[in-house]
Amino acid sequence: MSVEEKQRAENGRSYDVVVVGGGAAGLSGALMLGRARRSVLVVDAGRPRNAPAAASHNYLSRDGVPPGELLAEGRAEVARYGGEVVEGEVVAAEAVGEGRFRVALGDGTAVGARRLLVASGMVDELPGIPGLAERWGRDVLHCPYCHGYEVRDQAIGVLSTGPMAVRQALLWRQWSDDVRLFLHTGPEPSDEEYEQLAARGIAVVDGEVTGLEVAGRGEDGDDRISGVELAGGTVVPCRALVIAARFDVRAKVVESLGLEMAETVMGDGAVLGSYVAARPGGATGVPGVWVAGNVADPMATVSGAAAMGVRAAGEINFDLVEEETRRAVRERRVAV
Structure with missing residues (x-):
C-alpha cells in the first residue's frame, strides 16, 4: 500500500470517541467507554508528566507502581474491551x-469522532538552574503528597521563586524537621511569615542558588543531591530540593478547538499556570x-486524574445515548 493509499484508508476511520492523551485520565476514560461498548481511539504522544518519577503514589492498591508499568497495564485493559491505543500526536481537531x-x-x-475527550496533560516549566531539570522527579520535587514520604526525615530545601514558597516550606515541614527555605529570587518573607518559619524551626538561607552538588556515581541511579550551591560558592547540605514549577496545558489541540483557558491562582494571588x-x-x-486530568486540574494526582476520566466518560456516553435516542425517535416518526 502506498503512502497515499494508507493515508486515504486512515482518513476513513471513525470512532464514537477519540481520546487525546494516554495517561491515567485518558486511559481510565477509554476503559469505561470500551466497557460501555463504544468504539474508542486513544492517541498518546508518550510524554506523561510523571515519567521522570520512579513510582506513582496515593493510588489505592497500586501505590508505588512505576508510572510506565501503570500505563502499560492500562493500555492492555483498554485493548481488552476493544479500544485502540496508538502512538502519535493530535495536532488539531475541528467540528x-x-x-x-x-x-x-x-x-x-x-x-x-463523534465526541472528544482531551486528556493531554500539562508541561512543567522549571527554574533555570543548571542540573535541576535532569533531577526533576527524582530529588527535585514539587508535590509532598507524591514524594514527601520518600524523603522523610532528610534535609529538604525549598527554592523560593514566588510568593507561595513560605507555604511550601511550612507544608514540607510535615515530612521532616530539617527544612530550609532558600530565598533565591523569591520575595522577602513578611514579619509574620518569618515568625511562622521560626516557630516551625525552618531556617532561611539568603542568596541566589546557582547549582546543585550531587554525590554518587549515578551508574545504578544511586546518585543524589548532596547540597545546594549559592552564588558566593557556599554549599548548603540538602538531600531534596522542592521547587514551584509553572504548568501550562499542551496547547495544539486545545488551541485548534478554541477551548476556554483559565489561570491557576493560589489564595495569595500567585499565578501557577493555566x-x-x-x-x-x-x-x-x-x-x-x-x-x-491535569489539563483541567493541574493539582490532580494520578488517582484524581483517573477519577476525572471516568466521570467524563460517563457523561460522554450518556450524551451519545441522548443523541441516539433523538435520532431513533425521528426515524420512528417517519416510519409511522
Whole structure:
C-alpha cells in the first residue's frame, strides 16, 4: 500500500470517541467507554508528566507502581474491551458538523469522532538552574503528597521563586524537621511569615542558588543531591530540593478547538499556570468536547486524574445515548 493509499484508508476511520492523551485520565476514560461498548481511539504522544518519577503514589492498591508499568497495564485493559491505543500526536481537531469532529494526527492522517475527550496533560516549566531539570522527579520535587514520604526525615530545601514558597516550606515541614527555605529570587518573607518559619524551626538561607552538588556515581541511579550551591560558592547540605514549577496545558489541540483557558491562582494571588475551563464533569464550552486530568486540574494526582476520566466518560456516553435516542425517535416518526 502506498503512502497515499494508507493515508486515504486512515482518513476513513471513525470512532464514537477519540481520546487525546494516554495517561491515567485518558486511559481510565477509554476503559469505561470500551466497557460501555463504544468504539474508542486513544492517541498518546508518550510524554506523561510523571515519567521522570520512579513510582506513582496515593493510588489505592497500586501505590508505588512505576508510572510506565501503570500505563502499560492500562493500555492492555483498554485493548481488552476493544479500544485502540496508538502512538502519535493530535495536532488539531475541528467540528465538521453537528456531533462530528475531524481529528488530525502528526503523521498526516486524520480520523473522525463523534465526541472528544482531551486528556493531554500539562508541561512543567522549571527554574533555570543548571542540573535541576535532569533531577526533576527524582530529588527535585514539587508535590509532598507524591514524594514527601520518600524523603522523610532528610534535609529538604525549598527554592523560593514566588510568593507561595513560605507555604511550601511550612507544608514540607510535615515530612521532616530539617527544612530550609532558600530565598533565591523569591520575595522577602513578611514579619509574620518569618515568625511562622521560626516557630516551625525552618531556617532561611539568603542568596541566589546557582547549582546543585550531587554525590554518587549515578551508574545504578544511586546518585543524589548532596547540597545546594549559592552564588558566593557556599554549599548548603540538602538531600531534596522542592521547587514551584509553572504548568501550562499542551496547547495544539486545545488551541485548534478554541477551548476556554483559565489561570491557576493560589489564595495569595500567585499565578501557577493555566488550565482548560470546564464544568465539574469535564464538559467544556465547545459542544462534544470534554477534558480530564491535569489539563483541567493541574493539582490532580494520578488517582484524581483517573477519577476525572471516568466521570467524563460517563457523561460522554450518556450524551451519545441522548443523541441516539433523538435520532431513533425521528426515524420512528417517519416510519409511522
